[in-house]
Amino acid sequence: MKADILSIGTELIMGELVDTNAPYLAAHLPPMGIELQRITQAPDDLDSLVQALEQAFHRSDLILTTGGLGPTEDDLTREAIAQLLGETLHVDPQSLEGLKETFRRRGIPMPGGNVKQANLIPSARLIPNLLGTAPGWWVEKGGKIVIAMPGPPTELYPMWQTEVQPHLRLLAPETVILTRIVKTFGLAEATMNDMLLPLFHLPNASLGIYAQPQGIQLRIRVRAPSSDEAQKLVSPVEAEIRRLVGEYIWGADEQLLEEQIGKELREQGLTLATMESCTGGLLAHTITQVPGSSDYFRGGLVAYSNDIKIAWGVDPALIREHGAVSSQVAEDMARAARDRTGADLGIGTTGVAGPGELEGKPAGTVHIGLAYPGGILSFSRRYPQPRSLVKQRATTHALLELWRLLCRLRG
């Protein structure tokens, strides 16, 4: 089954909003044997939407749309699908009653605009929305399926999970597309490519390679009539990759560096603490994205000024001698993070997030300290601007070095 995703909203075309809905949906399709052809973002403009729908309708068996189901004047997804199929909108009485009931429960009168959310065409049935006022549409016509879902992720995710995915699965073909992602760091993309050259033209598996903030990733992709058979095609390719570049691999598939680290900390019975300056809390935030991280993450300090660094245990002599942006202070912050929290491992980050320079050191300068029972390490880098990217890169680098240390400690 071939599919298109259409994300609807002028805010996407104006660059005001990053489309995270399409990747969310896209990631669910391959295991169902659904092959995504294209993702499109189109503005809240009826002609544009109809053209985008027509092209997708021509290309694919299934179109998933998000957005444009709101109650406002510029929400035109229903109108566009009606025009695509040459059908006429009417207000569905039962749905209107449901909407009114929702507002009654909220204790506020229903704004007039919401009536359009009860609109329907003959080929469509409504998909309930438990978390908002915009029901989805499930449309079947001419052997094709169009599924319109709301844009806000809080409404889209539950609608997809409980109302759309289970029904789509029943229609799914007897083909499985299996993807295996192998995550590495420490090798350049082209070098990796050269080392894996023989794997690029295998008859039953395709290999992709691309750069991510957390390192180079490899994608093995196969198609087979069943999961078991797909797995049998993937395994030898993955084994060959591990033989060729195994020492650079840190994870696979949806594994995140912070999850891998959490697993290692848990297995080794170690706890962790952070003292951040230039990363400003992003390191603690990333670590605590992992469910259950409270088991091993003792706590974090964001020490954004020298006096706070000193109040939280950093040696003032080191700041005087080397400046706050120095590998010496990064190491001492790592040590202080351990001391302050009783954690086994401490990470310190100090640097110049930018855009301006600090202590005569250029924006992007970053020092990372890593304290553990056996000693203290530090790492220094200079990252390109903007500020947000410096924070991101420094955080990833700190996690990579921590993961590397944990692997060494495991022996």
Add this chain to the structure above:
Amino acid sequence: MKADILSIGTELIMGELVDTNAPYLAAHLPPMGIELQRITQAPDDLDSLVQALEQAFHRSDLILTTGGLGPTEDDLTREAIAQLLGETLHVDPQSLEGLKETFRRRGIPMPGGNVKQANLIPSARLIPNLLGTAPGWWVEKGGKIVIAMPGPPTELYPMWQTEVQPHLRLLAPETVILTRIVKTFGLAEATMNDMLLPLFHLPNASLGIYAQPQGIQLRIRVRAPSSDEAQKLVSPVEAEIRRLVGEYIWGADEQLLEEQIGKELREQGLTLATMESCTGGLLAHTITQVPGSSDYFRGGLVAYSNDIKIAWGVDPALIREHGAVSSQVAEDMARAARDRTGADLGIGTTGVAGPGELEGKPAGTVHIGLAYPGGILSFSRRYPQPRSLVKQRATTHALLELWRLLCRLRG
């Protein structure tokens, strides 16, 4: 001038990577009078790319592509553009020499795959890439322009800023599209829509309305021969919006809540500190995304366990009596954040990020405390899963309440 953006990479179609390049480029086009028609993500597949390019070529005068310029087997952007235009690739000797020089400087031999990055067609000239090995392509043919840029943002952003945007500006038409975003919170989307109904069908300005994590946003969009004339069309619409819903407006255009807060703190001469549990550092991270935030952000504590909360000044009796997930503890964390850092204002967050429950309280429960010289406030909410969204919503809510407090303190 009409434009299309094409983001290239199977990782986008597989949902493994969120496309942030397209919104980055999209945001730069309207001020240059360039009207974006469509954003497309297509996989690393030659037929798909050629089809996507053909459709864009048919629709627009300008095509901006990102990605697919790497040195590996599945980097096919150059091949697809060559096929689109019916031209043949050749290795450009000067460019090859430049590539070799880059690797000489790095002190490593050039991998064989990189040779393809010196490929060119007759209609294309190379765009220098100062931060990577993939030069861009500037292609002109049949009155249309195709500009191919690399995918990694660290290479794309500088290439766009220094090599592409300045040249495009020279070609830009004598039309300016001006967009004004008005950012609000506290009103439901449909209610806002009803209040602004008369503004939806103005002859010279279009109004859009959409929900964002930081509240409802309004977009005024006009087209005029000059910036001045565009501004004259926008101003009365904005004035009318401010008259109708002014009390709900917190910012405009690219302003972020954390920036607005920073400005208020600076103007009022106040400092801020945080003690986070459920937001795990995201609040400090968001505050420190603002350049110069070190002037008013004293520091942050991520107190992820009860003993650390207590060690950092939270009253153990409150935890015993109400549980760590309680408005009482949120307030006490806010107070402790002030006490520990000497800041004027303190924010505390405690809750259940999920997916599991805690202390018998369901995932998504969040309490926010806000301590200031005149007292302590708290706010409680329950957000839907997943964990990452709970952290995001709680952070935004904390910032909104802080901003609201700062407005009150300003009087």
